Amino acid sequence: MPNCYSMELQSILKNRCEIEEQIKELLAKYPDCMVMQLVPNIPGINKKVEPAVEIFQIGRDTLLNQLDDYKISVKIEIIKYELAFFAGLWVVKYCGLKIKKLCVAIEDHHPLGMFFDLDVYQKNGKKLNRENVGAKARKCFLCDEPAKVCSLFQKHTYEDLILFIRQTYLKYRYDVKGVVL
Ligand SMILES: [Zn+2]
Secondary structure, three states, rough: OOOOOHHHHHHHHHHHHHHHHHHHHHHOOOOOEEEEEEEOOOOOOOOOOHHHHHHHHHHHHHHHHHHHHHHOOEEEEEEEEEOOOEEEEEEOOOOHHHHHHHHHHHHHOOOHHHEEEEEEEEEOOOEEEEHHHHOOOOOOOOOOOOOHHHHHOOOOOOHHHHHHHHHHHHHHHHHHHHHOO
């Protein structure tokens, strides 16, 4: 008999496959556009830990403000609130590489950018990566190693990573709004 955890995991994987399918469908329906995706860059299977929803909203607002600054109009916005994660999809008619550069700039320079995963899918369904626009691989939150290395070797505990995310978010809130939660 499957336990609850594995059933939950299956549902999460199913949700992710559905989003991948949706991206493919959008690219097929709008062949002259590309699709941007935002998900919170949070460790673990469950991405709905505090403050993921706030981080997601800030990422969305930042992205839309940047698009607006560049006069790039969004054809369609889809926000998914799934079992264990959030995802935003935006269909945009613009050069994929330029949009990827914009996404990398947000990831690297916004105070919470390290917690945003901004992906760009081109018309062939291919995901552009940071290397495509001359950017370095993402660094770990807690040390200077590439994030993939720390994740692969589980160099840091889940608790330490989540604590860092919460502390960074609270500092951002304080810096921006002067609010102590
Ligand atoms: Zn590390």
